[in-house]
Amino acid sequence: MAIEKIQSASEVLDTFMGEQAQDESLDQATIAVIAGLRADDKLTRTNLLRKLDEARKAALKDGDRQREGKS
Amino acid sequence: MTKLRKLSVSGFRGARFALPLDFTNKSRSLAIFGENAAGKSTITDALEWFLTDRVGHLWREDCKQEALRHVLIAEGDDSTVAVEFIGDSLAGEKRLSSALKTSTDLANDNTRSIVEALQDDRIILRQADIVAFLDQQKGAKRKAIADIIGYEEINKFRDAIQGTLNALKRESAYTGAKSHSVTLEGDMVRDVGQIVPDRQAFLTIAQNIAAPFKIGTEITDQATFAEAVKELNALGNSEEKIKKAQRLDQLVKACNALAAEITTFVPDAEAFVTSYNALAKERESVNQLRLSDFLGKGHAVIESEDYVDDACPFCLSAYKLGLLQGEVAKRIEDMSEIQERLENAKAQKDAVLQAILSIGMQAKAIGETYPDLTGFDDLMAATTTARKLLRAAHQGITAAFDGLSVYEAPDGFEDDIARLQHCCETGAAKAEEEAGKLGLSEQEQKVATALSSLRMLESQVRDYERAQRVIDAYEAQILTLDAIFERFVTVQNAALQSVLDTISADVGKFYAKLHPDESVDNVRLTMVGEEGVEFQYAFHGHEVQPPRKYLSESHLNSLGVVLFLANARIFNKQAKFLVLDDIVTSFDTSHRRRLLRLLRDEFSDWQIIILTHESVWFEIIKKEMAQHGWKFHEVRADGPNGIVLDDSPASLKEIIAQKKGKDDVTNDLRKLLESVLKEICASLEVKVVFRFNEWNEKRMADELISQLRSALGDKSPDLKKHAVFSDLAGSALVANLVSHDNTDKIVGEDIDVLLEDIEKLAALFTCAECDRYISAKIEVPGEKTISCKCGKTRIPWT
Numbered sequence: 019m020a021i022e023k024i025q026s027a028s029e030v031l032d033t034f035m036g037e038q039a040q041d042e043s044l045d046q047a048t049i050a051v052i053a054g055l056r057a058d059d060k061l062t063r064t065n066l067l068r069k070l071d072e073a074r075k076a077a078l079k080d081g082d083r084q085r086e087g088k089s
Numbered sequence: 090m091t092k093l094r095k096l097s098v099s100g101f102r103g104a105r106f107a108l109p110l111d112f113t114n115k116s117r118s119l120a121i122f123g124e125n126a127a128g129k130s131t132i133t134d135a136l137e138w139f140l141t142d143r144v145g146h147l148w149r150e151d152c153k154q155e156a157l158r159h160v161l162i163a164e165g166d167d168s169t170v171a172v173e174f175i176g177d178s179l180a181g182e183k184r185l186s187s188a189l190k191t192s193t194d195l196a197n198d199n200t201r202s203i204v205e206a207l208q209d210d211r212i213i214l215r216q217a218d219i220v221a222f223l224d225q226q227k228g229a230k231r232k233a234i235a236d237i238i239g240y241e242e243i244n245k246f247r248d249a250i251q252g253t254l255n256a257l258k259r260e261s262a263y264t265g266a267k268s269h270s271v272t273l274e275g276d277m278v279r280d281v282g283q284i285v286p287d288r289q290a291f292l293t294i295a296q297n298i299a300a301p302f303k304i305g306t307e308i309t310d311q312a313t314f315a316e317a318v319k320e321l322n323a324l325g326n327s328e329e330k331i332k333k334a335q336r337l338d339q340l341v342k343a344c345n346a347l348a349a350e351i352t353t354f355v356p357d358a359e360a361f362v363t364s365y366n367a368l369a370k371e372r373e374s375v376n377q378l379r380l381s382d383f384l385g386k387g388h389a390v391i392e393s394e395d396y397v398d399d400a401c402p403f404c405l406s407a408y409k410l411g412l413l414q415g416e417v418a419k420r421i422e423d424m425s426e427i428q429e430r431l432e433n434a435k436a437q438k439d440a441v442l443q444a445i446l447s448i449g450m451q452a453k454a455i456g457e458t459y460p461d462l463t464g465f466d467d468l469m470a471a472t473t474t475a476r477k478l479l480r481a482a483h484q485g486i487t488a489a490f491d492g493l494s495v496y497e498a499p500d501g502f503e504d505d506i507a508r509l510q511h512c513c514e515t516g517a518a519k520a521e522e523e524a525g526k527l528g529l530s531e532q533e534q535k536v537a538t539a540l541s542s543l544r545m546l547e548s549q550v551r552d553y554e555r556a557q558r559v560i561d562a563y564e565a566q567i568l569t570l571d572a573i574f575e576r577f578v579t580v581q582n583a584a585l586q587s588v589l590d591t592i593s594a595d596v597g598k599f600y601a602k603l604h605p606d607e608s609v610d611n612v613r614l615t616m617v618g619e620e621g622v623e624f625q626y627a628f629h630g631h632e633v634q635p636p637r638k639y640l641s642e643s644h645l646n647s648l649g650v651v652l653f654l655a656n657a658r659i660f661n662k663q664a665k666f667l668v669l670d671d672i673v674t675s676f677d678t679s680h681r682r683r684l685l686r687l688l689r690d691e692f693s694d695w696q697i698i699i700l701t702h703e704s705v706w707f708e709i710i711k712k713e714m715a716q717h718g719w720k721f722h723e724v725r726a727d728g729p730n731g732i733v734l735d736d737s738p739a740s741l742k743e744i745i746a747q748k749k750g751k752d753d754v755t756n757d758l759r760k761l762l763e764s765v766l767k768e769i770c771a772s773l774e775v776k777v778v779f780r781f782n783e784w785n786e787k788r789m790a791d792e793l794i795s796q797l798r799s800a801l802g803d804k805s806p807d808l809k810k811h812a813v814f815s816d817l818a819g820s821a822l823v824a825n826l827v828s829h830d831n832t833d834k835i836v837g838e839d840i841d842v843l844l845e846d847i848e849k850l851a852a853l854f855t856c857a858e859c860d861r862y863i864s865a866k867i868e869v870p871g872e873k874t875i876s877c878k879c880g881k882t883r884i885p886w887t
Contacts, residue, residue, distance in 0.1 A: 025587075031242060034577060038573055044572060045569040048565065049573075055249075061246060061249045063256065066253040067256055074559075074563065
């Protein structure tokens with residue numbers, strides 16, 4: 019029986035998330051949020067929506083700050 | 090891996106008093122028989138509760154801890170389940186107090202880690218689990234399989250990404266920013282003939298607007314823009330008057346825009362409310378849309394050339410096919426009309442909600458930008474009142490549509506919206522009048538208009554940039570989640586298929602053992618559609634799925650059983666014991682025997698606990714598995730005393746041993762001798778006189794001995810002379826036997842002598858190694874002998 023060939027769920031997800039983290043076409047802040055929640059075993063829809071909301075607000079604030087700096 | 094040594098239940102479910110199960114130090118397998126409602130499932134429930142803190146089938150019905158305590162247990166007594174595993178001091182006890190508090194006492198850390206590991210294994214299979222699994226749709230099967238094989242984390246990940254993605258796309262901040270952005274683009278095209286995407290583009294246009302006034306400053310950046318505005322303001326006689334004229338001009342534009350939007354909004358809203366409410370009153374019809382997929386697929390089936398039965402393919406009731414085709418087609422047509430109306434109503438609703446948001450934002454802008462202007466109090470009050478009602482209307486429409494209920498506008502909504510429109514119209518006229526009173530020169534008028542345009546455009550660009558930033562922030566996340574989800578489905582399916590392939594090897598093998606020589610083969614689990622899992626098999630050489638297509642109830646049951654067994658063998662990390670609770674209800678006798686042989690051959694090193702309410706099945710298990718060291722118990726309900734557990738002798742020899750000295754065992758001895766003779770005669774293919782039906786079974790020992798000796802005379806003459814035949818023929822059991830109702834009792838030492846003779850007879854034709862009878866079918870090549878299955882025991886056979 020080739021049981022050893024079967025990847026565990028964690029292995030599948032680790033490999034997958036590792037590949038996404040290398041993909042520059044993706045929003046890496048979003049990838050980081052997902053990876054962080056996964057590491058804390060808190061990856062749920064509600065938690066992810068909250069963290070993404072925080073990430074958007076932070077990104078908007080940064081953008082505002084940069085614009086203010088320019089003007 | 091872990092097996093059970095003891096399980097003891099008390100005050101739990103059907104067991105009022107102690108119900109001890111001793112699997113012995115050899116962790117023997119066990120079969121338990123109990124009539125329906127005797128309480129045998131108490132044992133399964135107890136084990137499940139001990140390991141997982143819950144009993145799935147009870148919890149699903151919202152019957153929790155209170156359902157676990159025996160109804161007559163004393164108030165101060167705890168319900169207890171104690172388990173002892175094979176190993177050094179691996180034991181624990183779980184208690185449930187009358188206050189329904191659970192406490193667990195585990196002997197040591199080793200026990201704790203074993204119990205934790207057992208929680209991840211699949212140990213118990215009930216008939217209801219099989220039915221539920223087979224009835225699940227493909228997507229739900231994928232989830233169930235993923236749970237079974239420990240892929241819950243993958244399900245969780247997938248669901249979190251998909252749920253978040255869908256929620257993000259619907260978030261009002263995102264949809265609002267998109268619609269606001271579209272509105273602003275329209276406004277900019279109207280005002281300056283193009284979309285002005287950012288501040289830099291705005292400065293270029295500002296320079297174009299300022300250029301005719303020949304001011305000294307060229308607008309290239311924020312500082313020169315501020316300087317240019319100052320210069321423009323200074324072009325007239327009164328900077329203050331120009332500023333006021335500019336604001337009044339902006340107010341005129343804002344009021345006109347809002348009034349125009351309300352003019353469009355009112356009939357659109359009325360049209361939506363009329364068509365939507367008509368639909369909401371046909372709620373039942375709309376709810377029927379849930380069946381449209383089902384009916385569509387059913388329609389395809391009954392319209393196909395292959396389907397010719399005059400029966401509904403779903404419930405199998407007799408029905409004229411032509412009539413059924415017509416009725417289903419009519420229902421689908423009715424549904425498509427309702428579907429179209431629902432889709433139209435949704436589009437209308439989205440447009441109305443959009444308009445409400447837009448009107449609200451414009452009213453807010455007017456109310457917050459011009460509160461200091463005198464003579465516009467009515468307009469300001471109207472914007473405040475309308476905004477409250479607009480908010481209520483937005484919530485009301487969303488809630489009504491989601492719940493498919495009739496929508497009613499907030500009290501006074503229409504009047505207040507009409508008042509706002511009226512105030513906008515009068516406000517614009519008043520602003521124009523006030524601007525006229527300022528007495529601006531032509532040059533000042535042009536400057537005021539230019540400044541007003543610049544301010545308006547500046548505000549539009551600022552809002553547009555802000556909206557774009559919000560959209561960009563959302564879309565970066567949405568596109569990423571979209572890409573992740575799409576890629577993950579591929580990864581998930583590949584990972585799952587690799588697991589399914591592994592399970593399928595055993596599923597197919599086990600299924601073939603249960604159903605050899607049938608038209609079903611290559612049974613396996615496979616991914617279907619985007620994310621589904623389904624059994625697939627070849628039926629008469631043709632690939633088929635789903636399983637219900639051609640398989641009988643018994644075959645479906647087999648699928649559930651073999652999946653459970655394959656999964657346990659591959660994925661159970663800790664448990665080396667399985668509980669099969671009443672799982673063969675739809676199996677016939679031959680398939681039950683095959684299941685036992687499957688367990689015997691493939692799970693010989695596992696501890697199996699079988700519970701059943703069928704006495705025939707229980708007897709088959711005894712007959713097949715007693716020789717493999719199984720134990721047997723019977724449970725019965727003893728009124729208020731709850732469940733009582735009795736040993737159940739596995740063989741006539743055990744029955745005789747139990748009865749000896751207390752009861753008459755003559756009949757049992759006779760049955761034992763007949764049983765041994767029947768096995769030997771069947772195995773050696775001894776010919777006897779033909780008899781019909783049950784008379785064939787009622788052959789007596791003397792006839793069987795005589796025919797056996799006759800056959801041995803031909804094939805193995807030396808064996809015929811063995812003393813055991815004459816001993817048995819001369820024994821009281823055979824010599825005095827004239828019928829099955831013989832009343833001469835065999836007592837005392839005669840019992841032992843006869844048992845010894847019967848054992849000697851059996852030993853002549855049985856292999857001590859493989860415990861099988863020597864068979865006339867197994868001829869040893871090159872020798873004039875026949876052997877048992879393993880070939881180690883032989884007798885001469887010519």
